[in-house]
Amino acid sequence: MEHLALATRPKSIRLKDYVTLTKPRIISLLAITAFCAMVVAQGRIPSMALTVNTLSGLALSIGGAHAINMWYDRDIDRLMERTRHRPLPSGRMAPSEVLSFGIFLQSASFVWLASRVNLLAAETSFAGFLFYVLIYTVWLKRRSPQNIVIGGAAGSFPPLVGWAAATNHLGWTPWLMFLVIFLWTPPHFWALALYKRQDYQRANIPMMPVVKGSRTTIRQMVLYATLLIPCTLALHWTDARLGWLYIVLALLLGVIFWMLTAALSLPHPRITPERVFFASLLYMAGIFTAVVVATLAG
Known part of the structure; x- marks a missing residue:
């Protein structure tokens, strides 16, 4: 019955929930840092094709990391006023749906960056994804007050991705x-x-x-x-x-x-x-x- 109820949600609500999982405002800020690195690397505004391909692939990776973070943290998100209205703690989405979405986004990101930009950009973006999911979300967040000091390095990867995209080296x-x-x-x-x-x-x-x-x-x-x-x-x-x-x-x-x-x-x-x-x-x-x-x- 739960899966039936989830499946019959209006498409507009489902789309909004999927967008919420990716944390678009954070994606925007991190994309700015990647774009700025591209400008500095080339000494000019990069081409439209390179910019769109790089930032699209990066956005997919960041969105995937955020979705998996929400999947893993669904138990504690229910306890926090700031997060209890998210799609999982509110019951609007199933855990398997969110996990699959996150894995799909990251997979699409790697393929997109590797094929449309270069392999180094794809690998750098994937490294940031792994750091956020494994080091911050799974290991540090619930264990250490230094969680966002060390785990925060995950959010520092976008300039590396932008530079790699523009120059194919770091x-x-x-x-x-x-x-x-x-x-x-x-x-x-x-x-x-x-x-x-x-x-x-x-x-x-x-x-x-x-x-x-x-x-x-x-x-x-x-x-x-x-x-x-x-x-x-x-x-x-x-x-x-x-x-x-x-x-x-x-x-x-x-x-x-x-x-x-x-x-x-x-x-x-x-x-x-x-x-x-x-x-x-x-x-x-x-x-x-x-x-x-x-x-x-x-």
Whole structure:
């Protein structure tokens, strides 16, 4: 009866649920970082065909990873206010349906990238998929407060994919872009965990605010925000062809993000973790936009 009910859902609802499984907003942000890496690698806007083929294949891979993550986490998603309305915990989709969808997306991604772009791009994207599913979702998320520190590396792969697609090799510059996203991930997700702490406590997920408390978490966030500044500036001294315009923009964005993060440690902060969370999204988009602007201007 359950499968019959699922099968008779309106097509519009089924399509919406499939889209929800892929987390399209996260795909959009990660696709931006991949595209920016392609621009820097070629020193110009890449061809439409290369851009569409690369970003389509990457989106399939990221969407597949997210779908399998939701399949694996369906038990704890039921316990969290933020996630209980997702297709699986709400009962709108069957677990086997979601798992099959995730595997299909990743398989399609590898074939697409390998045939339409190059094998290195396909392999790099697949490595990010495996890291997210196996290292973060299965191993770290429920076991360690360092879950998003180490597991967050999965979200750092898109610049590698973009660079590989544009050049068919990997140099120092894409790895430095990887490091920028890696250092950005902890303050970004810990800001979310600070204002959603009760959700994580209810699901028994050992996020840093749950295990170590707010004060320690904020100190760690400030540390990573500090490390981000020299890391983003270091892109100027690679083969990325970035000039002083980038240095000014990266320094300005870095200082603003650091000040917002550090403001959380004040006795009576006028900023909330939620605002820092959204500010971190703008910061990351701003840094990679600055990379593109400086590349095209130089």
